[in-house]
Amino acid sequence: MSEHEPVEPPGAGVTTGFLARKLGVSPTTLRSWDRRYGLGPAVRDDGRHRRWSPDDVAMLQEMCRLTASGVPPAEAARAAKGRARGMPPIPALALAPPPADLRVPDRSTGTAANHVSHSGSGLPLGDVRQECRGLARAAVRLDASAVQEQLTAVVRSYGLIASWEEVMVPTLRAVGRKWQSSGDRHVEVEHLLSWHVSATLRHVYVTSVSQESKADTPPVLLACLPGEQHTLPIEALNAALAELGVPTLMLGGAVPADAVVAAVRRVGPVGVALWSQSRFTASLPPAQHIAATRWGVRGARTQSLVLLCGPGWGRRSGTGLLRPSGLRDAVRMLDSLWSATRS
DSSP: OOTTSOOOOTTOOBOHHHHHHHHTSOHHHHHHHHHHHOOSOSOBOTTOOBOBOHHHHHHHHHHHHHHHTTOOHHHHHHHHHHHHTTOOOOOHHHHOOOOTTOOOOOTTTOOOOOOOBOOOSSSOOOSBOHHHHHHHHHHHTTOHHHHHHHHHHHHHHHOHHHHIIIIIHHHHHHHHHHHHHTTTTTHHHHHHHHHHHHHHHHHHHHHHHTTSOOTTSOOEEEEEOTTOOOOHHHHHHHHHHHHTTOOEEEEESSOOHHHHHHHHHHHOOSEEEEEOSSTTTOOHHHHHHHHHOEESSTTSOEEOEEEEESGGGTTOOBTTEEOOSSHHHHHHHHHHHHHHHHO
16 A cells, blocks of 8 residues: 555445445445345444444345345345344344245255246346355355355255256356456456365265265266366266265366276276367267277176266267266266166
8 A cells, every 4th residue: 555545544434335345246235225224334424425334344244145045135134233233143044935936856856946036246147046146146245155155055955966057057157157258357256156166066075975985886987088177067977976875986177088098997987977068178089989998807898888978069979978968867877877787
């Protein structure tokens, strides 16, 4: 800070514009909350301009936390003001009424509720689930704890597959579109969200495999071919299989084809899932080579079926190659292959 730059005296508070940027909401939203719910600054200066004290900021942070989790604004405002008076924080799930069409997901389908909502985060979400709006707002605020809290809650409520398809993917796509359309702006939001989605998926994997080891059975091998760095979808597949008790061997992003072949020969997987986000990384000859790779003891050699996963593959297919339509279909195929080896 320059020695000529004015410095606000201690306790002067922050401006509405500064606070709006900090919270990831518009100044109009702050003024609306003040007018409708009394969530205004405790003290105003002589010019009637809003100056928000640390206590005011904490109250509005609680309001954002609750509304982002789906709590109706009026109820969230009462809870936020109670928190400002020293009451303990109330879990968002205790205040948020479930949508009228909410149903507990069936493990066979993993389908969550059809409730949709418009975003207030400035991201191009369109009509999406309520949880997408809350997740986007938390990511725009760079509120890491809120992002993780909401990801954990949605997986617990709806299961991993429905959470991936209906909450994580729409929000990630919206952040990606915003990043592409605004230069380098919002790259920090995309990185934050991606990191926490990855952390959530890996947590599901770790907690699932620790419950029951399947080291004596052949795994499913998962990898991205050279040049492909988009690993979140295959991490979701890895976690979903682990939830079902299917052992996996995750090689990650940009794996040389020869390395995949070597792994196939060493572990004899029941199936191989190759992810490609872009047609530039979806090379059919390496996939065909992997599918033709024989493994096992002499006289009883066999091959592994290969799943071409992701939009990069288009309609391409071939002998020994399967083309699942999405995560749910890939999980079904690989679970069936693995179950057949145990019967």
